[in-house]
Every structure is written in C-alpha cells, then in structure tokens.
Amino acid sequence: MVTGRQHEIAVRPPRWVVGITGASGSCYGIRLIEVLLLDGADVHVVVTDAGWRVLKEELGWDVTRRQAALEERFSKIEGGGRLTFHPNADIGASIASGSYRVDGMVIMPCSMGTLASIAHGISDDLMTRAADVMMKEGRQLIIVPRETPLHAIHLENMLTLARMGVKLIPAMPAFYYGPQSIDDLVDFLVGKVLDTMAIEHRLFKRWGGEGHAE
Numbered sequence: 001m002v003t004g005r006q007h008e009i010a011v012r013p014p015r016w017v018v019g020i021t022g023a024s025g026s027c028y029g030i031r032l033i034e035v036l037l038l039d040g041a042d043v044h045v046v047v048t049d050a051g052w053r054v055l056k057e058e059l060g061w062d063v064t065r066r067q068a069a070l071e072e073r074f075s076k077i078e079g080g081g082r083l084t085f086h087p088n089a090d091i092g093a094s095i096a097s098g099s100y101r102v103d104g105m106v107i108m109p110c111s112m113g114t115l116a117s118i119a120h121g122i123s124d125d126l127m128t129r130a131a132d133v134m135m136k137e138g139r140q141l142i143i144v145p146r147e148t149p150l151h152a153i154h155l156e157n158m159l160t161l162a163r164m165g166v167k168l169i170p171a172m173p174a175f176y177y178g179p180q181s182i183d184d185l186v187d188f189l190v191g192k193v194l195d196t197m198a199i200e201h202r203l204f205k206r207w208g209g210e211g212h213a214e
Contacts, residue, residue, distance in 0.1 A: 012042070012101075013040055013041055013042055013080075013081070013082075014036075014039070014040070014041040014042070014103050014199075015041065015042040015043075015044070015101065015102045015103055016036055016041055016042070016043055016044070016102060016103055016104060016105065016106065016197070017043075017044045017045075017046065017095050017102055017104070017105035017106070017130055017134075018032055018033050018036070018043055018044070018045050018046075018105070018106050018107075018108065019045075019046050019047070019048075019051075019105065019106070019107040019108070019110070019114075019127050019130070019131070020045070020046075020047045020048070020051040020054075020055070020107075020108065020109070021047075021048045021050060021051045021107060021109060021110050021111040021113075021114045021127065022048055022049075022050020022051050022053060022054050022111050022113075023054070023109035023110060023111040023112075023145070023146040023147065024054065024058065024109065024146055025058075025108075025109035025144075025146045025171050026051065026054045026055045026058050026059060026109065027058065027059060027186050028108045028109055028144060028146075028171065028186060028189055028190060029106075029108040029109065030055075030059070030073070031186050031187065031190045032106060032108055032190050032193060032194075033045060033074065033083070034074065034077060035190060035194065035201065035203070036081060036199075037074055037077045037079050037081030037082075037083060038077055038078075038079030038081065039079060039081065039199060040079055040080040040081050041081045042081060042082045042084070043081060043082070043083050043084070044084045044086060044094070044095050044102070045070060045083065045084070045085050045086065046085075046086045046087075046088055046093075046095070046126050046127050046130065047066070047070075047088065048088050048111075048114065048125070048127055049088065050111065052066060055069075061073075066085075066087075067085045070083065070085050071083065071085070086126055087126070088125050088126045088127055089125065089126065090126055091125065091126055091129055093126055093130075095126070095130045095133070096126055096129045096130060096133065097133065098133050098136060098137045102134075102139065103139070103140065103197075104134060104139050104140030104141060104142065104197065105130055105131060105134045105139070105140070105141050105142070106142040106143075106144070106193060106197070107127070107131065107141075107142070107143050107144065108142075108143075108144040108193060109144050109145070109146035109171060110143045110144055110145050110146065111146070111147070112145065112147050112154050112157070114127060114128065115143060115145055115154075115157055115158065115161070116153070116157050118131045118132065118135075118143075118161065118166075119157040119158075119160045119161050120157075120160075131143075135164055135165075135166070140167070140196075140197070141161075141165075141166045141167070142166070142167045142168075142169060142193060142196055142197065143161065143166055143167070143168050143169070144168075144169050144170070144171055144189070144193065145158065145168060145170050145171070146170075146171040167196050169189070169192055169193055169196065171189055172189075173185045173188060173189065174188055176207060177204050177205040177206075177207070178205070179204075184204070187203040187204055188203065188204045190203055191203035191204045
C-alpha cells in the first residue's frame with residue numbers, strides 16, 4: 001500500500017551541455033553537437049564571444065544573429081534530439097543551477113583562458129558557471145584543450161582539473177586508422193570524446209592489433 005505523496009519517476013533523453021570557446025577548432029564542437037542530436041539527445045549549447053568570432057573566421061558563419069545561426073545549422077538533423085541555445089551572459093539559465101539535471105558537459109574546444117577560470121573557481125559567465133556546477137555536483141566534465149605550445153601555467157591548470165576528476169582530451173589527431181580527409185580527423189577526436197561519454201559510435205576505425213584497425 002502506498003501512503004503519502006506519490007513519487008513519479010521522470011524518464012528523459014540524454015541531456016548534455018556543449019560549450020565552444022575562442023580556441024581554434026570550432027568544427028570539433030559543431031560536429032559533436034550534430035552527433036548528439038542524431039543520437040536523440042537534448043543538447044544545451046553555450047558559446048563565448050571569442051567562440052563566435054572563431055565560428056565566423058574558421059567556418060564562415062554569419063554570427064550577427066547568433067541563435068538563428070545555430071538553429072539553421074542543425075535544423076535538418078532528423079535524429080530526434082533537441083537543441084537549446086543559451087547566451088553566455090545568461091547566468092540565470094537552467095544549466096547554471098545544480099538542480100537542473102544533465103548528464104555532463106563538454107567544452108570543445110576549450111581556450112586556456114576558460115580552462116584557467118574553471119581551474120581556479122572563477123565562474124563569471126555561463127560557460128564557467130556551468131562547468132563549476134558539473135564539478136560541484138559530481139557530474140562529468142570533459143574539456144578539449146586546444147593550444148600549442150603549452151607553458152607551465154597551462155600544464156598546472158590542467159593538472160589541477162585532472163586531480164578533480166575532469167577528463168582532459170587534447171585536440172591531438174591520430175593517423176593509425178588511415179584518415180583520408182579533415183573530416184576524418186575531426187571525427188576521430190569527436191569519437192574519443194564520445195568514448196569518454198560512454199556513447200556508442202562508428203566515427204573511426206578502432207585498433208584491432210597486429211597492424212590492423214577495426
């Protein structure tokens with residue numbers, strides 16, 4: 001016999017936050033969003049001002065209408081996922097609160113400036129606040145740093161985050177599987193991130209031993 005207030009279990013699709021900063025490699029984050037939407041996930045997207053500039057310079061986006069630019073890019077995806085855009089200045093957004101349940105956050109690519117802020121608990125915009133929420137709530141935070149060369153402060157900040165359980169996946173391509181295009185290299189890195197997220201995919205050929213890829 002059930003007494004008192006009824007307890008309802010809510011079933012929801014996977015829900016991820018994807019951040020894009022001003023580091024080179026915005027194509028990585030865009031491809032990750034695409035794959036997650038195809039997989040049926042709810043994807044919350046936040047982009048820094050510098051991230052929008054990189055989208056314009058690297059991918060030729062018209063970023064005068066930011067939300068519209070994102071929605072137009074993903075409007076034809078038929079995977080059942082849902083895209084939600086949050087301005088980086090909106091520190092009252094849903095993803096700024098630990099009570100809003102998400103599976104985790106990926107910042108891809110992540111600049112050294114954003115990485116430093118997260119490592120030192122500076123959460124003065126939505127990107128860094130959402131990352132701080134992931135850490136305080138014990139949720140998965142994956143950071144894809146994109147910088148070269150690296151100096152000691154960069155390395156110390158990454159070590160600080162690694163010791164807190166943050167997963168660091170540097171934007172380093174591999175060649176053992178025989179990539180034939182830039183898209184192949186992008187898919188390899190996105191696939192490595194998906195592996196860490198425990199999401200199945202076939203974005204690259206896996207190593208099968210004895211000189212063969214699967």
